[in-house]
Amino acid sequence: MAEQVTITRLGAKADGIAESASGPVFVPKVLTGETVTIERDGSHARLVSVDAPSPERETPFCPYFDECGGCATQHMKHGFYQTWKRDILAHTLRQARIEAPIEPLIDAHGEGRRRVTLHVRFPERAMHVGYMAPRSHRIVEIAFCPIAEPGLKERAPVVARAIGEHLSAARKPLDVQITNTQTGLDVDVRGHGPLKDKERLSLIDLAASLDLSRLSVHGDVIVERRPPAIVMGRASVVPPAGSFLQATRLGEETLASLVTEACAKTKRLADLFAGWGPFSLRLAEKSEVHAVEFDQGSMTALDKAFRATPGLRRIATEARDLFRRPLLTPELNAFGAVVLDPPRAGAEAQAKQLAVSKVPLVVSVSCDAATFARDAAILMQGGYRLERVIPVDQFKHSPHLEVVGILRRGVAKKPSRRS
Structure with missing residues (x-):
């Protein structure tokens, strides 16, 4: 049965939320303040019509948007969308009781998904x-x-x-x-x-x-x-079939640029959850790199690309399950910086080892704001300060967000974490 509701707020997955006597109702592809007609299916609903649209609404450019589950935000005006997406990260950090400066959202969609x-x-x-x-x-x-x-x-x-x-x-x-x-x-x-x-x-x-x-x-x-x-920096890589790849070329280049900038003065570093080298191959233009990844095929592809590219500093590769066998403190202390780019589950075990290490710089790259906040909190409790938080939007038109965090230890100021 159709009913009319008013959207009071947006959730982290871009669904609108309307309050009802039986609890919240989640409605896709709507905006805060809109009056809409819906058909319920438990706590979720199908959008029938937008009866009083928000001034922040715009016409989606894709003819499949109303039916397709691939995109969630094409109905949002660009400025509204950017603010909403950055606010997701800010809210997640607040929930973790972390105060840190969040920089403007970087649009890294480029030509689109590759x-x-x-x-x-x-x-x-x-x-x-x-x-x-x-x-x-x-x-x-x-x-x-x-x-x-x-x-x-x-x-x-x-x-x-x-x-x-x-x-x-x-x-x-x-x-x-x-x-x-x-x-x-x-x-x-x-x-x-x-x-x-x-x-x-x-x-x-x-x-x-x-x-x-x-x-x-x-x-x-x-x-x-x-x-x-x-192509990754100076190198050309042939990845293992079906292996992970950043969604857009510009997204990968943006993330790599932020990582290499942060590590520019480091002579020897570890690239953990390295994949087949989007960071390692660029970092090796200035630094010696120890790359660690669970998949041996990825390590083989990275090693082959390294050996075929003149002018790079040494990249050592190690196939290792960092969830079960994180690098331990004595191993970590050999590096001037550690780069973390784990899957969505984050790097909790590795963060706990880093928290008791002497590594002066950690650059954390994450595709999940919640696990980024959890791991950053562990590092901050160990004496690191979250110096920069940079949201990178390569998953445009979706709720997904990449986050780059730069954490340093050995600074006079105490970690900015509320009790």
Whole structure:
């Protein structure tokens, strides 16, 4: 049944919140102060209409916005959006009882996402290719994605559909990850499981017809027609199939610039959760680097890129699970700085070791404000001061935010943390 409500505030995921007798109701794609008509589904609701719009509302540029779950904020005017996103970080730090200067939000969207993941599903006898609808497994079919880089915008759905057709006999739900590299598209397919010989041969032919650089299934390379290269500073890296990559080129460059600027005077440092080198390869232009990452394939790719790039200082690589085996105090004390770039779960175990170390500088890069605050609080309790907090917006049109924190120890001023 439809009902009319007023949105009182926005949540951290960009949902509007309306108060009701039964508790808060979460409504997507609305703004504070708006009167809207909704249809409830428990504590969540579907937006039927905006009856009294906010002056901060604007028309979304994507024709799929109302249905697609990929973007959440295209209806916000730019200034309102930037303030809201920065305020999420400020609120999270306040909840952790951390006072620190938060710098202006850096727009790092650039030309758009260089990697997208499209879903291929086979309900009944049809094939659907696109993104998921909000809070649903229903596929919103798309012909193009306007927030992707030009080389992906229209090609990604074509590639995903062609792969779905070639693997349709199994009728398994597929996730097709497509990355735009310097040498063409790098595609990794998840969900199918082991391939039969006939399917492998079919995909090899398909990769040629689509002119893909590389095609893999669950990280198993089916064919590599050209090494899918990613430029990082002076170096060129061929990443392991399906491995992590920052969402936008400008986002990666911005984060790396902030990290290298902070570490500019450091002779020897550790890059923890290093991936396959977005920071290490740039840091090595001036400093000796010890790079640590759980995945051996990433360490091999980084080492190969380092050895192929003249003029870099030494990069030592170590495959190690930093969640279970963080670097211990004696190991950490050998470095003049430590860079942390963990996954969304953060680096709690490593932060606890750093808190009792003598490392003078920690640069923390995080894709989750809550785990950033938790880890920063641990470091501050150990005597570090949170000197700078820089929000970086490479996930534009979504609630996700990158955060760079610069923490120093050995300063006269006590850590700025409220009791």
